[in-house]
Amino acid sequence: MAGRKSTAKSNTSKDDLLAYYREMLLIRRFEEKAGQLYGMGLIGGFCHLYIGQEAVVVGLEAAAEEGDKRITSYRDHGHMLACGMDPKGVMAELTGREGGYSKGKGGSMHMFSKEKHFYGGHGIVGAQVPLGAGLAFADKYKDNKRVTFAYFGDGAANQGQVYETFNMAALWKLPVIFVIENNQYAMGTAQRRSTSTPDLHTRGEAFGISGEVVDGMDVLAVKAAGERAVAQCRAGQGPYILEVMTYRYRGHSMSDPAKYRTREEVQKMREERDAIEHVRELLLQGKHASDDDLKTIDREIKAVVNAAAEFAKESPEPAEAELWTDIYA
Template identity: 70%
Template sequence: MNASTSSNKSAGRARRASKPAVYEASPEELLKFYRDMLLVRRFEEKAGQMYGMGLIGGFCHLYIGQEAVCVGVQSALKDGDAVITGYREHGHMMAAGCDPKGVMAELTGRSGGCSRGKGGSMHMFDPAKGFYGGHGIVGAQVSLGTGLAFAAKYKKTDNVAVAYFGDGAANQGQVYESFNMARLWNLPVIYLIENNQYAMGTSVARASSEIELFRRGESFKIPGKQVDGMNVLAVRAAMDEAVAHCRAGNGPMILEMKTYRYRGHSMSDPAKYRTKDEVQKMRAERDPIEQLRELLLDGGHADETALKEMDKELKALVADAAAFATESPEPDAAELYTDVLA
């Protein structure tokens, strides 16, 4: 191997593994990030309570701990951009600007829900907000997200699509078929891997021969970045880079968000595959909301009183959403036959 080849290979490795700079947010942006993440946290805590009370049926996958990802990602997008995800999607919906009342009512299966009570926790949908659904089939949304990117290019827009999936879905075959198509056709899609360390109850190291998931596109010549998904400013910086890459016509990009969920895979999961100490250590040292709270206080952008008042306001907002979700009527029987395509 000559010196030039060696240098090129080293440069390639450095490019793929490099981490983007932290986004320099204004005080107003910092407060908005904090509010948006805290809203998702309080909403999901309330949803967990309502599930325990029997007011929410079926599956329910909470997003607690991962709030920095959806908020940071959404803040970098514009009208016309598309987002699609899997079944842990309540946070994604609210980050996209969907009404918490509609999201909570969907969880309780009521007509006031964003999918009129027929989607439940795993199949919410609001295309008016650029949100093309949560999907229950593991990895299926990746191919659909690639199609959304194809539509953006076909219509000659500069819009991008974001296809979220998890570390478990990263081993699905259709993901790689999508990678190949997206690179062949230079589609403006950001493949957003939320690596929360556990696919249901299986750690990444036990299920994946390559645990650095941002490298999964290398054989397709898709660049990838590994990002601190517990830091909303790191998420936003990475997204700015990826969005610019896609809008410039450079094709797809992979962002692996290293994040962590505090609850089990779903509400029926006791999460015995990890220790309480592991979860507590992550909460104490890496919590995305607490990190931003300290930044706000240390920088003099807010004081304790203001942040407590914000929390009080959001708890009231979530309580109103819960009341709406329990008081809204159930779907009419005739709804059984609407939106059915054959």
């Protein structure tokens, strides 16, 4: 990606910018803390961090309305924080404790919130795509004008069920936005090594689904694209594809040695295209906030994340009897 170009819209208010800054920072600090807790052995199994991709979910949540649904893969911490789920409950799920969103029974990859219309948290690559269309199917069935954001990665974009879903979503005009978070690597395989045609946003053309490519390191661009997609879906015109170009700074999971890309590539992204730095600059340049104001926010976020980590350490492990609950409704 080229160097940053300013996308500050005159209609983006100071309050909005500050909110995006705060939300993206929360995700980043939360994920850094999660990485730390993983290193301490407090989080087990697989843990996929969202660092670098924060603008995607924050921008799209800014385009969503109350009652809209979202569903994603196993790289799900950012989505949960962005839709308003409690960092304490998310972190406690990562540590496998009673206070977690799934009482410790789901873990990092399998978390849900009925209250926030977050439908997971799915560990099978691509499985969330038809499920997401199914959520939209239910909304259309109920005629309630809600839309669903179905997130998946560039890796999942090669799964067959994605195209089965594109076909039916277009055929039945389902109100679903397919968000392809293109972070350029499917685990350790670069997109050019796995994908015959690079433009994933055109993958819906065969089914009559429009798509566009979006700069995923620019929260304002993401929000604007999200609003276009939402408008089409809510108007009953069927699905829409957003290919959001983004980048994850960390490995695929915690145990990724990252030999498939250079240190310089990652460093360049961080230095030139970081989504949080972008908003920080807009805030400072526009005189919407001073350095001190932003430091205050940093401190507040750090406190929230530390409180979440404390809660996640203090919350007890689930009672052993929980082994046998929630198998049947």
